[in-house]
Amino acid sequence: MKQDSARAQRKPIPSGKRAAAGEETAAVGSLSRGLQIVDVLTSAQNCLTLSEVAAQTGLDTSTTLRLLHSLSERGYVVRDDSKKRYLAGPRALSPLPLFHPLTTFRREAEPVLRSLVQRTGQTCALVIFVGNERLVVDFFRGNEPLSPYYDTWLRTPLHGTASGKLLLAWLPAAERELLIGTGPYEAHTEATITDPAILSAQLEIVFRQGHAVARGEAFPDFVAIAAPLMMPVHSRPMGCVIVSSTREMLPQKDEAESITSAKAAVALLMNTSPSLQVLKHWTARGERR
Known part of the structure; x- marks a missing residue:
């Protein structure tokens, strides 16, 4: 009876809060994967292909491509269109201002x-x-x-x-x-x-x-x-x-x-x-x- 009473008193989590929590988890996951990509590119001795970035981060190519695009928009990644390769961008290589x-x-x-x-x-x-x-x-x-x-x-x-x-x-x-x-x-x-x-x-x-x-x-x-x-x-x-x-x-x-x-x-x-x-x-x- 006590267990039934406890179940009855539990309030369901509103769908809006569940959705917000899910979005927050997804955002944290994307941030973590994006940082992985930045780490790989800043450590690389040369430009990397999409498949090389994916292999070194353990991500699938579609996720890697999406994150590379987002990072390039913010200056953390540069794409060499002639070679179809990627390298670390200015904000990844030198994140601090010159007068920091x-x-x-x-x-x-x-x-x-x-x-x-x-x-x-x-x-x-x-x-x-x-x-x-x-x-x-x-x-x-x-x-x-x-x-x-x-x-x-x-x-x-x-x-x-x-x-x-x-x-x-x-x-x-x-x-x-x-x-x-x-x-x-x-x-x-x-x-x-x-x-x-x-x-x-x-x-x-x-x-x-x-x-x-x-x-x-x-x-x-x-x-x-x-x-x-x-x-x-x-x-x-x-x-x-x-x-x-x-x-x-x-x-x-x-x-x-x-x-x-x-x-x-x-x-x-x-x-x-x-x-x-x-x-x-x-x-x-x-x-x-």
Whole structure:
């Protein structure tokens, strides 16, 4: 009887709301598939045919063609009519305006990064923390033949990288746990810290000394040193400057010199980059831990 009464009390969902929900789901699906296509085209080394785009996205050709047409209308895709091929459009290749604070900051930071490469001989990168994500603003290769490579979006493990440790070190314990869990953490190499207590102790050291080092913790032969970009009024870093190399080219005995150089580069950026005053508003960090 109770079940019958509960069924009787349930109100049917109006057809208009069901239709709206269906349209919203379809729109989200189209957006996701459209972003897939943009990712494929921006990663491609040459123009792609319709069938190649469809194959790489896993979509059928009719859906792919419809989305390509919509994306081309908005400048995210360009069609080469003579070859019947597609390539990424201007809005996909350069989505930010030339005078966006991030674009301007990249130009302002270039001489500082180049000078840091000359001083250390190592690969140097500039990273901004967007929320809890790490965005590479720019990087310059070092003098060694096998230089580290950086993608635009750093997705390397937070607990095994210098930039990740800097990001974690200024977070409260509860917020840190939401990001990386309670442990044990995944081991990417023999040197990766997997024990939560050991990682917590190391992050406390990072917080106190104002820099982080990761030696073979994400990749066996990779060493990185990171110094935080911090406004005096901020409770957490906006990003960091990274000096990275192979273990052979950056032995432990040379770490102190690279740390000093990275911190000097950060100080120069903080004092000479007007764009940082704008960027601080949209890379604003949370509460002090």
